[in-house]
Amino acid sequence: MTGAVSSYIDERTSISGFVKLMGRKVFPDHWSFMLGEVALWCFVIILVTGTFLTFFFQASMAEVVYEGSYTPLKGLEMSAAMASTLDISFDVRGGLLVRQIHHWAALLFIASIMLHMARVFFTGAFRKPRELNWVIGFVMWILAMGEGFTGYSLPDDLLSGNGLRIIDGLIKGIPVVGTWISYLLFGGEFPGTQIIGRLYTLHILLLPALLVALVGLHMVFLIVHKHTQFPGPGRTNDNVVGYPILPVYGAKMGGTFFIVFGVIVAIAALFAINPIWNYGPYDPSPVSAGTQPDWYIGFADGALRLVPPGWEFVLFDTWTVSMNILAPIIAITIWIVAVMFYPFIEQWITGDRREHHLADRPRNVPTRTAIGVAGIVYYGAMFVAASSDLIATHFKMSMENVIHILQFTLIAGPFIAYFITKRICLALQKKDRELVLHGYESGRIVRLPGGEFIEVHQPLDEYERWRLVDFNDYKPLMVRPNSRGQINPLERVRAGLSRWFFEDRIAPVTAGELARAHDGHDSGSTHANELATAGQGVGGPPHTNP
Amino acid sequence: MANPGSGSDIVPVDSSHGPQASAGTAVIAADAFENPGLPPHQQRVTDLDPKVDRRNERGVSLIFYLSIVFSIAAIAAYFAVPIVEDDPASVRLNNLFLGLAIAGALLSIGVGTVHWSKALMANHESVEARHPTRGSEATRARAVEVFDLADKESGFGRRALLRNSLIGALVAVPLPAIFLFRDLAPKSNDPAGMLAHTMWKEGTRLARDPYGTPIKASEVTLGSVFHVIPEDLEEAEHKLEEKAKAAVLLMRLKPEDLNVSAGRETWNYDGIVAYSKICTHVGCPVALYEQQTHHLLCPCHQSQFDIKNEAAVIFGPAKRPLPQLPITVDSEGYLVAQSDFHEPVGPSYWERRGDYDV
Ligand code: HEM
Ligand code: FES
Numbered sequence: 001m002t003g004a005v006s007s008y009i010d011e012r013t014s015i016s017g018f019v020k021l022m023g024r025k026v027f028p029d030h031w032s033f034m035l036g037e038v039a040l041w042c043f044v045i046i047l048v049t050g051t052f053l054t055f056f057f058q059a060s061m062a063e064v065v066y067e068g069s070y071t072p073l074k075g076l077e078m079s080a081a082m083a084s085t086l087d088i089s090f091d092v093r094g095g096l097l098v099r100q101i102h103h104w105a106a107l108l109f110i111a112s113i114m115l116h117m118a119r120v121f122f123t124g125a126f127r128k129p130r131e132l133n134w135v136i137g138f139v140m141w142i143l144a145m146g147e148g149f150t151g152y153s154l155p156d157d158l159l160s161g162n163g164l165r166i167i168d169g170l171i172k173g174i175p176v177v178g179t180w181i182s183y184l185l186f187g188g189e190f191p192g193t194q195i196i197g198r199l200y201t202l203h204i205l206l207l208p209a210l211l212v213a214l215v216g217l218h219m220v221f222l223i224v225h226k227h228t229q230f231p232g233p234g235r236t237n238d239n240v241v242g243y244p245i246l247p248v249y250g251a252k253m254g255g256t257f258f259i260v261f262g263v264i265v266a267i268a269a270l271f272a273i274n275p276i277w278n279y280g281p282y283d284p285s286p287v288s289a290g291t292q293p294d295w296y297i298g299f300a301d302g303a304l305r306l307v308p309p310g311w312e313f314v315l316f317d318t319w320t321v322s323m324n325i326l327a328p329i330i331a332i333t334i335w336i337v338a339v340m341f342y343p344f345i346e347q348w349i350t351g352d353r354r355e356h357h358l359a360d361r362p363r364n365v366p367t368r369t370a371i372g373v374a375g376i377v378y379y380g381a382m383f384v385a386a387s388s389d390l391i392a393t394h395f396k397m398s399m400e401n402v403i404h405i406l407q408f409t410l411i412a413g414p415f416i417a418y419f420i421t422k423r424i425c426l427a428l429q430k431k432d433r434e435l436v437l438h439g440y441e442s443g444r445i446v447r448l449p450g451g452e453f454i455e456v457h458q459p460l461d462e463y464e465r466w467r468l469v470d471f472n473d474y475k476p477l478m479v480r481p482n483s484r485g486q487i488n489p490l491e492r493v494r495a496g497l498s499r500w501f502f503e504d505r506i507a508p509v510t511a512g513e514l515a516r517a518h519d520g521h522d523s524g525s526t527h528a529n530e531l532a533t534a535g536q537g538v539g540g541p542p543h544t545n546p
Numbered sequence: 547m548a549n550p551g552s553g554s555d556i557v558p559v560d561s562s563h564g565p566q567a568s569a570g571t572a573v574i575a576a577d578a579f580e581n582p583g584l585p586p587h588q589q590r591v592t593d594l595d596p597k598v599d600r601r602n603e604r605g606v607s608l609i610f611y612l613s614i615v616f617s618i619a620a621i622a623a624y625f626a627v628p629i630v631e632d633d634p635a636s637v638r639l640n641n642l643f644l645g646l647a648i649a650g651a652l653l654s655i656g657v658g659t660v661h662w663s664k665a666l667m668a669n670h671e672s673v674e675a676r677h678p679t680r681g682s683e684a685t686r687a688r689a690v691e692v693f694d695l696a697d698k699e700s701g702f703g704r705r706a707l708l709r710n711s712l713i714g715a716l717v718a719v720p721l722p723a724i725f726l727f728r729d730l731a732p733k734s735n736d737p738a739g740m741l742a743h744t745m746w747k748e749g750t751r752l753a754r755d756p757y758g759t760p761i762k763a764s765e766v767t768l769g770s771v772f773h774v775i776p777e778d779l780e781e782a783e784h785k786l787e788e789k790a791k792a793a794v795l796l797m798r799l800k801p802e803d804l805n806v807s808a809g810r811e812t813w814n815y816d817g818i819v820a821y822s823k824i825c826t827h828v829g830c831p832v833a834l835y836e837q838q839t840h841h842l843l844c845p846c847h848q849s850q851f852d853i854k855n856e857a858a859v860i861f862g863p864a865k866r867p868l869p870q871l872p873i874t875v876d877s878e879g880y881l882v883a884q885s886d887f888h889e890p891v892g893p894s895y896w897e898r899r900g901d902y903d904v
Binding site: 024025026069070071089090091093094096097100129162165166168169170172173174175176177178179180182183184185186187188189190191192194224225226233234235236237238239240241242243244247248251252254255256257258259260261262263265266268269270277282283284285286287301304305307308309310311312314317318319320321322324325350351352353354355357388389399400403462463465466469470472473474475476477498502507508509510511512513 | 567568569570571572573574575577578579580581582583584585624628629631632634637640641642643644645646648649650651652653654655656657658659660662663664667668669671672673674675676678679727728730731732737738740741755756773775784786787789790791793823824827828829830831833845846847848850859860861862863864865866892893894895896897898899900901
């Protein structure tokens with residue numbers, strides 16, 4: 001029976017070739033590889049629930065009188081969008097559940113994208129040949145935030161309208177074209193009667209189409225490159241060790257989908273999200289204190305709060321330049337550009353153009369890991385600033401103090417975080433060296449013939465050891481004159497960056513070192529504790545870059 | 547090597563991934579460890595003990611049956627916990643039972659499947675070889691050849707006139723689209739001009755938001771604060787748009803507490819002052835009034851304005867004071883506007899001039 005069906009299909013689609021190609025493809029296993037998968041499943045859940053919502057939602061700002069089941073708002077004038085969202089919540093059985101699933105899935109979607117991004121960053125999985133896939137993933141993060149913001153605006157309630165008001169103000173702050181962009185976007189003066197319909201087109205058509213296309217491309221590249229794997233016995237840069245898609249990996253992925261879906265539905269059943277009936281329809285006048293945007297917008301909101309007073313000036317008494325709006329936009333743009341192009345920057349510094357399929361353990365690339373944590377602190381300062389008022393009331397501090405502390409964190413925090421992280425990485429690497437050279441502390445104390453007590457160290461087996469020593473070591477780049485005896489200034493910059501990147505490094509233990517450590521018992525340990533600094537002891541033949 | 551005294555040789559890594567793949571400054575010790583290869587396979591209890599295997603199989607199928615039960619429970623919940631009109635609690639219960647049942651059905655499938663894959667499916671790790679991402683030299687050569695052929699056969703490179711005129715046409719063809727987008731907004735060609743005016747004018751009564759009832763000066767007691775709209779807002783053609791510019795806050799302070807600048811002496815009425823409620827940062831309603839300090843706080847990004855000093859900014863990202871609406875009373879004692887604001891309200895925009903000062 002199945003034979004007949006598959007034969008029928010194959011004779012019309014050639015699908016057997018696809019199954020042969022894909023069916024036993026091997027995927028390595030690690031909990032952190034699940035983050036991207038969670039993001040993918042959230043997206044699927046969002047598509048399914050969003051489609052259900054479109055059957056009931058009306059993207060219109062026409063004024064209607066609410067006549068639905070929710071008594072406190074009965075008889076109130078509101079837009080059809082708000083009224084239909086209330087109907088989804090109070091007059092469609094399960095409608096509230098689907099709305100809440102859609103919203104919770106959106107929150108989790110962006111969270112999982114960011115965690116996934118962090119995993120890729122800290123393990124160096126963005127290195128060649130995966131740079132483009134990093135950029136695709138990053139663009140998806142931006143599109144997902146766009147989806148989130150447009151979706152959040154659709155119900156046309158008080159909070160979402162207020163969010164749009166802020167967007168309108170931001171756009172108006174753009175020099176030269178801002179006023180016109182706002183005018184065109186809103187179809188006249190804010191709020192107008194157009195914006196919900198336009199955002200709806202973006203939310204359910206344009207952005208999802210782009211996202212689906214990019215998700216597809218992301219997956220195609222994943223298959224072409226095959227997944228990275230962590231170093232381990234039997235794992236090399238030229239193989240993948242893991243489980244085949246059919247059946248084990250496929251079953252786990254399918255199971256993960258149902259678990260993610262189930263967890264989100266349980267959250268939606270238990271916890272309200274965006275109770276628009278408490279906020280009421282949009283009105284430009286009232287607003288309540290302590291209201292927060294969805295979490296992923298927080299960093300942008302916080303960036304606006306961190307601007308010092310008075311950053312706005314008038315050029316020639318004619319044009320207003322709103323640095324209080326431009327400065328946060330610039331601060332965010334710097335972060336976005338730096339993250340998006342990081343793979344290319346690092347590759348330029350290291351000069352390493354090889355394909356990398358073995359994931360780095362974050363400690364083994366201390367400078368990158370430190371840069372990553374610095375970036376997180378920068379983002380985090382803006383993110384936390386979005387709750388500056390809550391922090392002030394909760395910790396009984398003045399608003400001014402909270403803002404000043406966060407301004408300091410934004411500027412100095414990344415440097416401090418960089419420094420601390422780098423030290424922690426180096427310390428962890430040293431610990432690894434110790435382990436390889438001297439083994440675990442077994443907890444067993446023996447008494448030597450001479451009367452002294454020592455703790456017996458249990459050596460690592462070769463498999464455990466390999467996990468700790470299989471990583472790349474780099475020496476800083478030396479500038480060399482070219483054939484005409486000149487030194488390219490760009491090359492000088494690059495050498496400087498390379499020195500910064502690799503100056504503090506700890507090399508993997510070698511077989512020879514281990515042997516010597518055993519011969520001379522503890523003689524190697526003091527050396528092993530020392531940091532290798534720039535150029536120190538790096539002999540070897542001169543290395544030329546092509 | 548990194549460790550003084552180790553004395554081992556260190557050599558640059560050679561590039562094994564095609565001619566262009568420089569290893570940069572990567573180095574490798576000559577006496578580095580060798581990859582020990584895959585460790586021996588460990589058998590699971592389910593592999594060793596058929597009884598455990600069968601127990602797991604039964605467990606998983608039980609979980610799948612449980613999922614069916616949950617699905618039926620969800621349908622039952624749909625009927626058993628309906629939404630009752632005017633009873634928000636019924637919505638909550640409907641949401642809860644429907645949600646938990648569906649969650650149970652989904653989670654059961656998920657947990658069962660993952661357990662099946664972990665405990666019962668063959669768990670031999672497989673090894674697959676990787677190949678360089680770039681195509682083989684032959685494939686790459688063929689690709690180059692294909693492009694060359696296409697170029698030769700079309701004359702794309704050779705016929706410069708043809709090619710360049712086509713490029714020109716392709717650049718020109720999207721231009722009309724840009725113009726089509728002009729009609730996203732109405733015909734008026736002066737959005738900045740629209741921003742500079744509100745519907746306040748001489749004699750417009752100040753009315754309570756949202757009821758529209760006018761306010762007598764005598765009703766505004768010391769320390770009170772009124773949220774205000776123009777009395778004729780209801781008749782406006784674009785109500786929300788007008789309200790988004792015209793919303794005002796009204797407060798009464800002791801006249802001696804007010805620092806009034808030259809030219810604004812007549813703008814308050816016996817200590818009653820009216821300021822735009824639209825934040826000069828990005829336009830949120832500045833809705834929070836601290837009575838003791840006479841500070842207005844914008845809840846969006848915490849800009850603070852000092853009403854004693856003509857709403858000057860004392861903290862936060864806003865730069866400009868909230869514009870003041872000049873007010874007085876009419877013959878019946880109702881508060882009225884003397885005129886429109888003397889400068890645009892709300893967020894800054896490029897065309898906003900610097901000379902709106904009175
Ligand atoms: C990654 C993509 C998406 C994200 C992050 C997202 C997010 C959101 C959010 C946060 C809301 C507000 C829900 C609320 O009222 O609390 C929303 C509303 C909505 N979304 Fe999406 N969405 C996405 C994709 C989609 C798709 C693909 C569709 C349709 C096929 C869709 C249809 C809707 C509809 C109709 C609403 C308005 C109904 C309502 O607010 O309850 N969404 N979306
Ligand atoms: S809108 Fe008022 S401080 Fe930003």
